[in-house]
Amino acid sequence: MSGDNHKDPWLALGGIDTVSDKLRFMHEVMSEHMPHISRVAVALYDPDTDYLRTFVYSSKEDSPLTHYQAKLADCHSLHEIASTGQPRVVNDLSVFNQYGEEHEHTKAIFDAGLRSSYTLPMVWDGHFFGFVFFNGDEPGVFSERVLTELDVIAHMITLLIYNERTNVRVLLATIRSALDLTHSRDPETGGHLERMSRYSRLIARAIAPKYGLNDQFVENILLFSPLHDLGKLVIPDSILLKQGPLNDDELAIMRTHAEEGRKLVDKLLKNYGLDGVEQVEMLKNIALHHHEAWNGTGYPDRLVGGAIPLEARIVAVADVFDALTSRRPYKEAWSNADAFAKLKQMAGEQLDAECVEALIANEEQVYEIQRLFKENPYG
Numbered sequence: 147m148s149g150d151n152h153k154d155p156w157l158a159l160g161g162i163d164t165v166s167d168k169l170r171f172m173h174e175v176m177s178e179h180m181p182h183i184s185r186v187a188v189a190l191y192d193p194d195t196d197y198l199r200t201f202v203y204s205s206k207e208d209s210p211l212t213h214y215q216a217k218l219a220d221c222h223s224l225h226e227i228a229s230t231g232q233p234r235v236v237n238d239l240s241v242f243n244q245y246g247e248e249h250e251h252t253k254a255i256f257d258a259g260l261r262s263s264y265t266l267p268m269v270w271d272g273h274f275f276g277f278v279f280f281n282g283d284e285p286g287v288f289s290e291r292v293l294t295e296l297d298v299i300a301h302m303i304t305l306l307i308y309n310e311r312t313n314v315r316v317l318l319a320t321i322r323s324a325l326d327l328t329h330s331r332d333p334e335t336g337g338h339l340e341r342m343s344r345y346s347r348l349i350a351r352a353i354a355p356k357y358g359l360n361d362q363f364v365e366n367i368l369l370f371s372p373l374h375d376l377g378k379l380v381i382p383d384s385i386l387l388k389q390g391p392l393n394d395d396e397l398a399i400m401r402t403h404a405e406e407g408r409k410l411v412d413k414l415l416k417n418y419g420l421d422g423v424e425q426v427e428m429l430k431n432i433a434l435h436h437h438e439a440w441n442g443t444g445y446p447d448r449l450v451g452g453a454i455p456l457e458a459r460i461v462a463v464a465d466v467f468d469a470l471t472s473r474r475p476y477k478e479a480w481s482n483a484d485a486f487a488k489l490k491q492m493a494g495e496q497l498d499a500e501c502v503e504a505l506i507a508n509e510e511q512v513y514e515i516q517r518l519f520k521e522n523p524y525g
Contacts, residue, residue, distance in 0.1 A: 183287065184206045186281075187204075188307060196218050197217060221251075224265070228274050234263075236262060236264075237287065238262065262282035262285050263282070264293065313418070315369075317415070337519050338468050349463060353460075367432075373411070375403065375436075401446065407433035440497060441494075444496070467505060
């Protein structure tokens with residue numbers, strides 16, 4: 147019988163480490179009998195800002211949408227999908243304009259030669275966190291038979307994305323719970339972490355085309371950047387909370403927090419079994435190198451210029467900017483204009499000039515972040 151020779155085409159999926167590679171593998175399996183499904187993509191939703199952002203994709207050609215973001219409230223049809231929890235089929239994108247609007251993402255997809263689409267909301271345990279998109283290179287690709295199979299695959303993708311993000315968030319929640327203890331002693335605040343992480347993503351998104359950064363890099367820097375000072379957990383209160391300048395010995399101990407942070411990250415990743423998480427080196431580099439200086443005067447390794455990992459250079463700019471513009475017991479908040487001027491002075495010396503310019507060039511989004519995550523009277 148023919149069934150005796152059946153091979154499971156999905157067998158290798160479990161041995162693939164990263165989400166992006168898993169998605170590419172799934173697309174390859176699909177293409178064997180659904181050759182006109184030419185693109186599969188995932189976008190993540192940030193409920194704090196209402197932004198929907200591209201995250202990962204598999205495509206026969208270059209994806210027409212990378213480093214793209216839009217307010218969900220401004221995307222009428224996607225907002226309806228998210229609200230109702232029901233998928234949407236468009237078997238002819240040339241006539242897709244029933245709401246009297248043409249968003250950039252719809253036009254980009256059509257201009258790239260994609261002619262049909264199937265969009266499903268990613269929902270797990272009642273929690274909406276993004277969309278799965280299937281695109282066909284011909285109209286009429288999405289028959290009922292194809293849709294039935296894609297429904298199953300979309301749920302597989304939803305579970306893959308949810309599991310990875312949940313694993314990372316459990317790790318981060320554990321670390322941030324510990325950091326809360328640190329920040330209850332340290333003048334830095336939770337608001338600082340929310341803002342600087344979003345400044346980091348803003349910078350990464352702005353420089354992504356030049357450096358060939360994918361959407362996962364941009365999203366992961368949001369997740370990992372708040373952990374830059376993880377190593378402060380091991381710094382004694384007598385040093386961390388000292389009023390006034392540190393002496394040479396105390397400064398030497400304070401500066402060990404970068405290396406201690408890297409060690410803590412390694413231990414936590416091992417304990418949680420998350421060494422295979424995509425771009426986890428980013429987290430290690432941020433913890434270790436966020437105090438390096440462009441001119442080589444930083445620590446712990448006195449790296450110079452481009453030898454400093456890009457993610458650490460990004461976080462350094464975001465961290466300094468928020469420190470300048472935030473009120474502390476020992477100083478008032480600087481205006482954005484004064485802080486931008488200071489960053490320009492530091493550019494090319496302590497800070498990466500391109501990262502500085504990327505932040506300054508997106509002043510409106512900086513103000514939006516500050517509005518959404520402003521300090522309360524207690525910090």
